[in-house]
Amino acid sequence: MQQYSGFGLLKHSLSYHENWQRVWSNPIPKKHYDVVIIGGGGHGLATAYYLAKEHGITNIAVVEKGYLGGGNTARNTTIIRSNYLWDEASHLYEHSLKLWEGLAQELNYNLMFSQRGVLNLGHSLQDMRDIERRVNSNRLNGIDGEVLTTAQVQEMVPILDCSKNARYPVMGASWQARAGTARHDAVAWGFARAAEALGVDLLQQTEVTGIRRKDGAVAGVETNRGFISAGKVGCVAAGNSSVIAKMVGMELPLESHPLQAMVSEPLKPILDTVVMSNHVHGYVSQSDKGDLVIGAGIDGYLGYGQRGSFNVVEDTIAAIIEMFPMFSRVRLNRAWGGIVDTCPDACPIISKTHVKGLYFNCGWGTGGFKATPGSGNIFAHTIAHDQPHPLAKPFSVDRFTSGELIDEHGAAGVAH
Amino acid sequence: MLHIYCPYCEEMREEEEFNPAGQAHIERPLQPEELSDEQWARYLFFRKNPRGLHHEMWVHAHGCRKYFNITRNTVTYQIMETYKMGLQPNITASKEG
Amino acid sequence: MSQINRIAASSKRINRTRTLNFTFNGKEYQGFEGDTVASALLANGVDVIGRSFKYSRPRGIITSDSQEPNAIFQIGSSQSSTIPNPRATQTDLYNGLTASSTNGWPNVDFDLMSTVGKLGGSMMPPGFYYKTFMFPQSLWMSYEHLIRKGAGLGASPTLSDPDSYDKMHQHCDVMIVGGGPAGLAAALSAAKTGARVIISDEQNEFGGSLLCSKQEINGDLPSLWVEKVMTQLTKMDNVLLLPRSTVFGYYDHNLLGINERRTDHLGENQQQCSRQRVHKVRAKQVILATGAHERPLVYGNNDVPGCMLATAISTYINRYDVVPGNELVLMTTNDNAYKAAIDWHQAGRKVVTIVDTRSASNGELVKRAKSLGIDIIFGHAVIEVSGKKRVKGVDIAPINAVNHSVIGAVKHLSCDTVASSGGWSPVVHLSSHTGSRPIWKEEVAGFVPGETVQKQHSCGGLEGIYALSKVLSDGFTTGALAAQAAGKGEGVFEGSLPLTNDPQEDESMALFHVPHSKKTSRAPKQFVDYQNDVTAAGIELANREGFESIEHVKRYTALGFGTDQGKLGNINGMAITAKSLGKTIAETGTTIFRPMYTPTTFGALAGADVKQLFDPARFSAMHKWHLENGAEFEDVGQWKRPWYFPRPVETMQESLERECLAVRNDVGILDASTLGKIDIQGKDAREFLNRVYTNPWSKLAVGKCRYGVMCKEDGMVFDDGVTACINDNRFLMTTTTGGAAGVLQWLELWHQTEWPELEVYFSTVTDHWSTMTVTGPKARKVLEKVCDIDVSNDNFKYMDWIEAKVAGVKARIFRISFTGELSFEINVQANYGLHTWKAVMAAGEEFNITPYGTETMHILRAEKGFIIVGQDTDGSVTPQDLDMNWVVGKNKEFSFLGKRSWGRDDNQRDDRKQMVGLKPKDPTFVLPEGAQIVFDKDQPIPMTMVGHVTSSYYSASMGYSFALAVVKGGINRKGQSVFLPLSNGTTVEAEICSPIFYDPKGARQNV
Amino acid sequence: MSNLIQVESPLHHAQLDQLIGQSQSGGIIFHEAALFGHLNLRGNADDDAFLTGVQEVLDVALPTTACSSAKSESAQIMWLAPDEWLIVVASGSEYDVEEKLRATLKGHFAVSDISGAQTLIELSGMNVIDLMKKSTGYDLHLDSFPIGKVVGTTFAKAGAHILRLSEDKFQLVIRRSFSDYVWLWIQQSSKEYGLSIV
């Protein structure tokens, strides 16, 4: 793998940037791989990377029906935090956050992981109780967090309307300083580049159309480019997970909904932290390019169209103005949608299945970007050992049978 | 934003008047106690979630408060039919192709 | 004259009798009514209007419309009225307008950053950031801080918006987007059928391309035809005309979002009406007549001010009487662009030459140019521009477009303006919004709308139809067909088509990237997307590095990311990618066009749903009284509920203690009107209750009340409340305030979908009843004074309800208690709510009746161990976890909702979190709600947490603090100690106890 | 204690009585038809006995066509759903009517007094269509919304039943707890037209 650095850039500028290496190639699919990963999003690519790096399995293909990182990885508001409510979830996301903290160096790719901090606003007494509960739990789990008063919030974000005459006044917030954002595309590309360097085949424009089984075990995947035999298959297809599951006659406790996000025109720096509010339902951060990156809520209906309803955009923008009245004259540049695979308890499924050698990693819904390295890391372990990684254990699909749900709806509402 | 025909009000209305209510035709088991935990979980949580034709319930929350079913394509968002609670769809994935 | 580029009056659109003053970057200028900011700046000979984002190169105005990537300004005079990033080409001039560039420091003419840009430029290819600033991670935040300094175009206002916005819903048979010849023809033809028609255009007047055209229609100037059509349309009351109205989004099921700019052209502070209005149009049929955008050519230094689009030249001359230069070189791949040179020539300025990339053309416009004596060089291209702040000259050379090479000697020409035209790209944006992908049409060398499931038509330039006569006839035909599809007319246009002669045109050349004598990587910068400084070399580099999907190219280079969303550069960028990968453009495809078509004001999208109208605030009938009596309010759902009633100089804690003691010792009164109330009628009402509540209802007698708990099918508690038996066929159910709507829908769901055979009806009566809880040892004394019947314990027992008159008003009184005291819940028809409340207050005065709010109510109920769903429960709590087995029917026949789930493994665990009471070791210390609980206080982090505090208060009546909590296996741990490590670093100890602290026997409520 | 019983409509606090006549020239004319008797009636429209029973009490046939209304001397009836109607009667007579319905109807039906739960607002005037277009997504064209039709829909962010009384006059049924919101909304939305209270 060609090493990236400031010095390299200088060197290449002398040869007019004509000699940069390809970051990935377009290999012809091999007949057989030890592991086929379905889905070339951040999670799929991370899974392949960690399989190769930590488990010595390098005969791997990542099969992506479109372009790498073009699913929800391309569409999310990039919020990264680990201050989840329940122990199982917070350990999972904290594992991920720790990986984020060294990832740029590890991948030799600047993911622009910006630990600018995330505020979750509270607007009611119950919000504040929930925040208190979550932050206390985070601290005892070794995760940084603070409960801020309205005055502290105001000081941190002077442009936020903290006045008492707001329709839903800000009563305080939780603050995680290590939380922040990252450049979403770079995450996919960084993992892809590093995975390919370890020998992983990245098969783009390759759609899985069926899963072949033999004697109750997985035998490979049918694709639009022919059959690819595989020892193990890991499905990391986010919004399309149910479609893949159906290929082996399986249903999952998932619903795929449209989730929208949008950006304003670029503005001079004005907002240094990520501000989220479940109550008025909007969240916003400012990207390094200057646009306000804004997230909405899901549409209530199923949708595989990668677009949602206009009324959600209207409501979201109204919520942003409720929080930041001064943004009223700012203009919206673009809105788009993703397909999020939501689970009844707002937690992911990382699981073996009844088909031997077939594994699912899905259900990250509205909040899986932050988990990208962690998810790949523990899913790789799960596939390699045919045993759930200890952090993955509580997230087995069996919990829907036993009732052992990890209900993140409780205090998180939406888990961006 | 969808434009939905309410079979009770007998006309098209804006999506904002309705709430989606999930997959249609899920029948509550008559004897829940006789089901295994797996079967019960299936009823509670497991869904078809298809890419393509979907039979789903909506309720006309700001209109007549009635639940009804629609058949909708989850990719194009086209609504192919609307039918009252208790009826079966005319358009199904197998019939379509 | 200061407007050095303004020529003699010929356009009717410029009103020379109204001079408008404006400032740009602090300097004063004049323009005329009818100008845009762009045309006025060009009239004044302003060349540099900003700096580019990455390389900080001087930039000028390139276009005259929504494609403009450079002339992005900050407009407005104050911190509240300023608007970031409007396009000068789309901003009407008004008197007093102030504008400034958004990039350029210290000023656009002398820019320090440009030095940095030049030095850094060669080091900043696409992907630059990904390849550096990685070490050490801890420094990224500092790097980022510096990088962010250069971010952004305009600045956000820092004060609240003085303007208001609103929305309107519209419905029509045919919605036409675009008011060019195609759209106007379609509108006229559709409207003649009687169809309800809406036509909108983004520009300040209708006419589209005809506004800058001289091609005659019916023997007159095209603008005259536009005027006539407009006169007709204006007269028809089935037509709604929306000028200055951008269709920003085309959504599913033919919903269009339109932003009408109502006052922006009039100046700031026009507050007599909303500044902008969003129309939400639901159309039976949609006609897209959005025309085509001219494509610029990509050549060396093509961003030097003075490089413009050919149509922009024609537009400035014909529409605004502005010639933006003196000496023009036109580079074209087609006949049509010759119009720009002809217009220039006829405006009396010099056309240096026309550089035609084709080997020859004999089209009529070519002949006309020749006949005017304009020099034409075929087979050549402008390969490079010289000049920094203004074009000084061009290098032209013979080229071979097929193998992308310069094939002869380079010649230098002097000029100050370069117009270019690389052909036309149909404006397929809207048709793509609903998920349809555009398709490449070889014969028009452009993408046209692809297949769609919407009821949608397109016509004119959007279809790649450019000859005016064909555009018009296409418009008329499409209008009639769309009307017919909407059920109006016969589908044929009856009138006569306007007459127009299309000049015969020779074939155009498809050229997307002009070759240079040097390799692209070494040639001077050839800009594709100006706003993000995306160059042809950058795109090729991205391709070389493996970013081959056009979506990767977009994301790696930022092609199309700008505020013009690639209108100007996308197709060229895609074609360059295709070429460098050896693919066809059809194979490469486009990126996805999405809303907004052009940027849309947040305020407009929010409309009037801001401030107090952001979300409905709901009030009870007694609200006025609460206000007058100094209540502080708590938001509960959408309701504003009195939280507590502070007296002057009281702290909140003092108020609460006073209110609590009043209830415990005398009498208090609470407005409980917000509780959900559902009138359940029908002979199967009882059976229905049996199925939705966990407890049994078969034996509840008429006149009695009972508390009930509802679970979802997963077995978790989701609402609770008291239900009264009115008669055998009728029950009144109460729900939590926040749960009211949800519970009603829940009941309807089960009735309508699963148990329609049960004869039962539900009606909400939440708003019908005003409810006041009179509670405390003296409650009966108060009630006796205002009630017309005997309310003694003999006559009116605990958990009974009766009908009576209170203060002369018919009332239902429920003897239920949420405080543990003797309580009467008085319900009266809400129109009498305030009257009754006042009467009770008056009656209670002698007994120290004290109004109390939700907070006191919470304390009092917690002392009794009564739960609040949502506070003490969170969606993972069963009735058993709440130690409320008594509320679970053991012998109910029907397997009621939630029951089955309790049989699952997880529900059998004995270490489930269970509801208990906690007594802090320090009786004055109030545990924070949300504090986490551990058994072992000395364990290291991460600790094993076993529960948390859900409710916690100081009890004035008991004299110590107490809490409710959930603790693993807590029910069997009463008497044991637990620890609460707090956020301040201290750990406090508490003892697990029964959650019922006050009057455990329940004697007080029973008196 | 005074014997005078104060009765207050949901919009009482807006002190509309003091605003009446203050502005004559408004494009929007607002009137609260306060303090009527409101009854919610449920029943089976396919049951002839039910239909005739209701007609007997109310003197007018129950409107069974979707979104229709009917009127007699003493009552106005609005279709809310195939099995649900709103009956508006003179203030105070709701008790009588409810009693009569209970006495007359047999089988499965339900009547609820909801007189305190809601109020009627009448909107008319030159710009009433503009105001309505700002407030509801329902198509107001006479072809789709003829006189006498009643639709359950949204009014701004509140639910409402809207009955068209004439070409330029609408009657809204608004829930009590939302009435202040609706009043604020109408004031804001009528600003550019002028608002007259009658």
Ligand SMILES: Cc1cc2nc3c(=O)[nH]c(=O)nc-3n(C[C@H](O)[C@H](O)[C@H](O)COP(=O)(O)OP(=O)(O)OC[C@H]3O[C@@H](n4cnc5c(N)ncnc54)[C@H](O)[C@@H]3O)c2cc1C
């Ligand atoms: C608008 C929006 C905002 C969000 N905001 C946040 C946020 O702020 N923070 C956060 O943490 N998370 C957020 N999320 C969630 C987050 O984006 C996802 O959880 C995460 O990106 C999922 O990553 P993934 O790799 O699993 O999925 P994806 O990136 O979607 O990758 C799945 C891939 O599988 C491919 N695929 C599917 N079917 C097939 C097939 N049959 N054959 C081959 N390939 C197939 C798809 O093409 C896709 O590329 C947001 C999501 C959206 C949509």
Ligand SMILES: NC(=O)c1ccc[n+]([C@@H]2O[C@H](COP(=O)([O-])OP(=O)(O)OC[C@H]3O[C@@H](n4cnc5c(N)ncnc54)[C@H](O)[C@@H]3O)[C@@H](O)[C@H]2O)c1
């Ligand atoms: N011969 C050629 O090469 C050539 C090429 C292109 C155009 N033309 C000329 O262009 C014309 C084509 O006519 P036409 O009517 O199809 O296009 P047009 O360009 O005349 O009109 C399109 C109109 O749509 C408006 N518009 C586009 N998107 C919009 C949106 N989202 N919201 C609101 N308004 C929007 C534009 O402001 C414009 O006024 C003909 O007159 C033809 O002569 C000729």
Ligand SMILES: Cc1cc2nc3c(=O)[nH]c(=O)nc-3n(C[C@H](O)[C@H](O)[C@H](O)COP(=O)(O)O)c2cc1C
């Ligand atoms: C964090 C983030 C920031 C974005 N910023 C911009 C932007 O500044 N301009 C833009 O045009 N698109 C921006 N996009 C949106 C993309 O253009 C695109 O819409 C999105 O990745 C979804 O892909 P699709 O629209 O091709 O389906 C951004 C996307 C994300 C996730």
Ligand SMILES: [Zn+2]
């Ligand atoms: Zn309906």
